[in-house]
Amino acid sequence: MLVKTFGSAVYGVEAITISVEVTVMNGKNTFMVGLPDNAVKESVQRIESAFKANGYYFPRQKVVINLAPADIRKSGSAFDLPMAIGLLGATGQMDNRDLLGDFVLMGEMGLDGSIHPIRGALPIAINTRKEQFRGLILPKQNAREAAMVNNLDVFGVHHINEVIAFLNNPELLQPVRVNTREEFLQSQYEFDMDFCDVKGQENIKRAMEIAAAGGHNLILIGPPGAGKTMLAKRLPTILPPLSLQEALETTKIHSVAGKLPEHATLINKRPFRSPHHTISDVALVGGGGVPQPGEISLAHNGVLFLDELPEFKRSVLEVMRQPMEERRVTISRAKIALDFPASFMLVASMNPCPCGFYNHPEKECTCHPGVVQKYLNKVSGPLLDRIDLHVEVTPVAFGELSLHSGRENSEAIRHRVIAARQIQEGRFRELTGIYANAQITARQLKEYCYLESSSMKLLKTAMEKLNLSARAFDRILKVSRTIADLAGCPSILPEHVAEAIQYRSLDRTSWG
Structure with missing residues (x-):
């Protein structure tokens, strides 16, 4: 008997529907076709064990499982659930097969039949609604994330027995409901850090306010301990809040990369990414055998902070040049090309020289002649050309460190930044793709x-x-x-x- 179920595969930050066709016939062995990778092929062992643990049988005949469209590579373990349900339907172990075409099923199965979380639940839910399916069945841990999509019934399950019981009697499970706007507005302005924590450095705070107001890239140059990292980490607290559309875009990227915090439904604060200087170019811009978003895409609509910029490999920094201009990165493979959004603010910091004390008001630089320029030349001119503000950070005097009041907080600065951004929105209303002066x-x-x-x-x-x-x-x-x-x-x-x-x-x- 031939039975068809439906799953979904994520490519880039978008999803496409995958038809899972299962048939059982005379013969032996199980065959899986449609360009599955090893993780998909291994699902046969997981499904067989789950069936045995829950009183079902795995057929000892010839089983053919086709994942269509067959010319697109399928990867990951999230196809376990649609294949398992298809096998139960094809072997007559389910009472009701009429609803199989109404739902998209996704989930990784444990050996006892439990359903484990998957990546990319949000783009899968968006595609499910677009394809006009009745609903989406997926792991309980991903249900609230997927339920952010309006006008779609999302059902979260812990075990394969819940799925079978639901398909036999749809009234057993209730769809997960999430108030999208309430989730979006919740704790949007709550930050662990604030600019009032920074003592002194008023000129640097002013430069960061300008950078936030115009979307400008920024580099901070100063000796160790001057407060460069402390200032950079507080930049998201003065940026304008995410719009709902921006929040959904950002959440999709983090969902696909598997970086969404546990129990999170929507990212409602601008991301701040700070990769270590040993990062590879693929990890920074994205890629891999199965293309995944890199750090610049995870920083989409937020801030990418590169601490100690000259310590990054030159090849890593050079691959950022095109994404910084186009605000997206294209990962090309022989059969597929994927676009990942990468509209981020770059904030970098660096010492002025290897010893760190060039131009220091009190300490003497111990670097040899020419070493300072050689150190600065590690950062290429084309990359510096894309950074609007170069700011020198000087050490804070003891008199400013000992003050306990009079420092402006992030909220006051953010109000001025939002007012400036509103002026720019009006100025560029007729232009496509331009929303800030930096562009x-x-x-x-x-x-x-x-x-x-x-x-x-x-x-x-x-x-x-x-x-x-x-x-x-x-x-x-x-x-x-x-x-x-x-x-x-x-x-x-x-x-x-x-x-x-x-x-x-x-x-x-x-x-x-």
Whole structure:
């Protein structure tokens, strides 16, 4: 007898429906076709053990299981459940097979028939609704995540016996209900860290406020212990809150990568990813035999923090250049090409030299001549060209460390950032794919970053006297536009340009 059930496979951050066709005929051995990988093939042993443990029998005839479409590679253990139910239907061990075509089934099975969690529950649920199935049956641990999708009945199960009983009598299980908006708004503004914890460094806080307001990439240069990492970790607390659409996009990526926190339904805070400098290029941008999202995609709609930037392998840093421009990364294989979103803010930190004390106000640098420039050259010019703000971080004086009050908290800064972002939303309403000043193209600079004669004269003088490179010109204009937005000023004034010029330290030919 031929029985068809339905599962779903995740490719990139999207899912497609997989038909699981099971037939039992005269002969012997079990055959699985449709490009299954080893994890899928091993499901036969798991299913056989689960059947024996629960009083069912595995057929001793010829069994053929086809996973269609057959020209797409199937991977993972989540097809255990649809194959097991298909086998029970094909061998007549289920009373009711009429509902098998109405539901998508996904779940990894234990040897006792228990159902274990899977990856990618959210994109699977979105595709199930798109394909107009009646509902989705999947592990209990993934049910709340999948139930974030409206207008879809999601049923969470712990054991294969629950699935069989439900298909025989659909009234035995109730669909999981989740209030999407309530889950989204819950604890959206609760953070473990706050900018009021940072003593001193008011100029650095100002630079981070500008970066957050315009979506600008930022690099912090300073000696050990100056507070670079402490400041970077607090950047998400002043960013505008995620929209519901952004939250769903971010949750899909983390769900596919298996990085969604336990019992979480929706990521409602901007992600902060901080990979170690020993990371490989594949782990950073994504890829692998079965392409998975990398750190830059996990930081989508949030912050990617690279601590001690020159310590990263040059090849790792260079692969970031294209994703930073296009805000997505394409992983290409012989038979498939997948796109992963990668719209993130890059925040990097570094010491000014190997010993860490170049330009230190008190300690003397012990590096040999030329070593400072050699150390800085580990970071390529094209990568620095994509970083708008270069900020020098100096050590905090004892007088500021001993103060206990008067520091501004993240909430106050966030209100100003949100106000500046709203101005930018209105400015770029007619443009596709541009939502912040950092994304302004070279062609649009004349329209949105126009400088009057006094401002242009100041910029000309600064570039000549400070020996700023040509690539600093566009960046200064974009940052000036953001500073003007924070001040609520429709035009860019000389004081806005003067402040923006301060944030191009590494473009000065005298540096190092």
